[in-house]
Amino acid sequence: MSNQRFENRSSRRGFLRTTFAATAATLGAAALPSRGWAQVEMVRGASRLPADASARSVIIDTDPGQDDAIAILFALGAQGRLDVKALTAVAGNVPLTLTERNARIVRDWAGRTHTLPVYAGCARPLMRELLTAANVHGRTGLDGVPLHDPQAPLAPQHAVTYLIDTLRGAAPGSVTLCALGPLTNIATALTVAPEIGKALREIVLMGGAFFERGNMTPAAEFNIYVDPEAARIVFASGVPITVLPRDVAVKAPITPARIAPVRALGNRCGALVADIMAAEVAYQKGRFGVESAPMYDPCTVAYLIEPSLFSGRKVNVSVETTGEYTLGETIVDWTGRSKRPVNATWVTDVDADGFYNALNASIARLP
């Protein structure tokens, strides 16, 4: 291991010792202030962006992961709409050593080896051991496609340090975080430097389940279940949040008929995305006997590109961190019964054909 790599690793370990302590202190604290949004309001996504709107600055926090890989490519193909500044990797679907590696492989696929930094972040949840989904995504995290050795190394900073430094220097409301995995990196950054929330326009995250039940336990969805304390911190942060939960993922299912047009694009990324989608469907078929798979992480990117494809409601979302059977459950106050303040927009519906049109258009722009 080179000296530089070694220093990076030991400074990460030192960083984590201090941030875990700060995070644990926050978990014991009273609920953080909300921005006092209106209680229970139906929303349809904002109207279409004008063609000349400047691209939205986005940092993608991710645990690739098959559907993460599709989401990253989707975002990278959406030049003009999204300006992806960096990928920050977190442990989740597979351990961090693989998620950061996979993130670097995906940027190579998109031809962004030297123009898109990848930062490695937290290697385990705030207060728990890491649970992975290698049974779903495969031992490498990217089952279904050939993997090469990444063409460039990680960026030197810890992902949480990168988030804090970048957001401290950013104009108010100028950056969007797109969160595709457990929320460990983001919760840690918001705990160490709560003032960075001001720089955030929004956190758009895949996680949770309410009308549809869990995929990790009967009650909980994977990203929230793996690090429920982190999710609780993020939902209490006062930052505007839009949630693309399982409820909406199952309404834009991947099917063989939807894979065919992606493969027909004829480019490298089209073939890779089609192969990953096919692997996701094969897993569902083997496990549940159905020839379709929920479309998870890419829904966040479609929401960023074309919010009018989605609809949902402004609600209070609480995260269960102690339940014997309900750990990691997202409790959505759909009718405002609890009088808890609104802290998120919970998306429930999608124009699935519009989603696949947007996905295919974006992947078509890649190598």
Ligand code: BDR
């Ligand atoms: C989420 O869990 C992960 O396995 C997927 O990448 C997605 O982010 C779905 O529950």
Ligand code: CA
């Ligand atoms: Ca993910």
